[in-house]
Amino acid sequence: MARIFITGSADGLGQLAAKALIDQKYQVVLHARNEKRGQEALNNVPGAEGVLTADLSSIDETIQLASKANALGPFDAIIHNAGVYQVSAKLIFAVNTLAPYILTCLVQKPKRLIYLSSGMHLQGRPKLESFKSDTSRITYSDSKLHVLLLCKAVARKWPAVYANALDPGWVPTKMGGNGAPDDLQKGYETQVWLATSKEEKAKVSGPYFFHQKKTRYNHESDNALLQDRFLSLCQEITGVSFPE
Template sequence: MPRIFITGSADGLGQLAANALIKQGHQVVLHARNAERGRDALRSCPGAEAVLTADLTDLNETKKLAQEVNSLGLFDAVIHNAGLYQAPAKDVFAVNVLAPYILTCLINKPIRLIYLSSGMHLHGHAKLEFFKTDIGRINYSDSKLHVLMLCLATARKWPDVYANAVDPGWVPTKMGGRGAPDNLEKGYATQTWLAASDDIDAKVSGRYFFHQKVQSHNPEADDVLLQERFLDLCEEMTGWCFRTIRINTNRFSKA
C-alpha cells in the first residue's frame, strides 16, 4: 500500500486526510510543529506510522525535516498541506512558499506530489520583486499563487512525477472558521484521492483541482519565465537549487 507523508497534519485538513488514508490501509507519517503537538497528532491519528516535528517558519528546521523524512525511507506521495493564514507576513511566506520549495528539493522524489493552494490564489500576484526586499508586501493570496507556480514548475521539470495542486475550499476548520460554507469532507477528499487512488483521473500532472475536478486557475501561474524567476529567487533565499536536486532512487513507476 502507498506510503504517504503529510505536512501540517496535527490538526485540520491534514489530520483529516491522514485519518482517511490510514483507514484505507495506507502507511502515513505525520508532521507537527513541535513535540507537544506531535503527541497530540499521534493520539488523534491512531495507526500512523510516526510523527516528525519541525517549525516550518525556521528554514533550518525545515531542512532538517527533509533529512528526517529521507531517513525513514522512500515515500509514494508527499502532501504539502501545512499553511498559515492569519500570521506575520514573514511566517506566512516561510511556511506557505519556502517550506514546500525546500521539501520538494530535499525529500527523495516520490511518485506523487500534492500541493495545497487556495481559491484565494485567484486574487494573488507573483510580486517577485518583493521576495528579497519587502516580504511584508506579499499576502496569503500571493503565497497560494506561489504554491501553484511551484507545483506547475515541478510538473514541467519532473515528468516522472504526478504533481498537482488542490483548492480544498473554504471549510470549517480552525483556519477557515466555524461559519465556512464548504463541505469539510470534500475539503480533504481530493488530496487523499490524488495521493493514493489508481483512478485514471487522479494519475495526471500539472492540474489544479477543486473537489476532484480540474478547475481553471490564475494564468500567472502558467508563465514559464515567472516560474523560472520564482525558482531562482527561492534558491537564493534557501541555498538549495531545484534543478540540481534530482534524487530519484524511487522503486515505484509512474505508469
C-alpha cells in the same frame, strides 16, 4: 503498501486526510510544529506510522525535516498541506511559500506530489520583486499563487512525478473558522484521491483541482519564465537548489 507523508497533519485538513488514508490501509507519517504537537497528533491519529517535527517558519528546521523524512525513506506520495493564514507576512512567506519549495527540493522524489493552494490565489500576485527586499507586502493570496507556480514548475521539470495542486474549499477548520460554508469532507477527499487513486483522471500532472475536478486558476502560473524566476529566487533565499 504505499507510504504517504503529510505536512501540517496535527489538526485540520491534514489530520482528516491522514485518518482517511489510514482507514484505507495506507502507511502515513504525520508532521507537527513541535514535540508537544507531535505527541498530540499521534494521540489523535491512531495507526499513524510516526510523526516528524519541525517548525516550517525556520529554513534550518525545514531543511532538517527533509533529512528526517529521507531517513524514513522513500514515500509514494507527499501532501504539502501545512499553511498559515492570519499571521504576519513574514510567517506566511516562510511557511506557505518557502517551506514547500525546500521540502520539494530535498525530500527524495515521491511518485506523487500534492500541493494545497486556495481559491484565494486568484486574487494573488507573484510579487517576485518583494522576495529579497520586502516580504511584508506578500499576502496569503500571493503565497497560494506561489504554491501553484511551484507545482506547475515541478510538473514541467519532473515528468516522472504526478504533481498537482488543489483548492480544498473554505471549510470549517481552525483556519477556516466555524462559519465556513464548504463541505469539510470534500475538503480533504481530493488530496487523498490524488495521493492514491488509480483512476486515469488522477494520474496527471500540472492541473489545479477543486472537489476532484479541474477548475479555473490564475494562468500566470503557467508562465515557464515566471516559474524559473520563482525557483531561482527561492534558491537564493534558502540556499537550497532545485534538482532539475
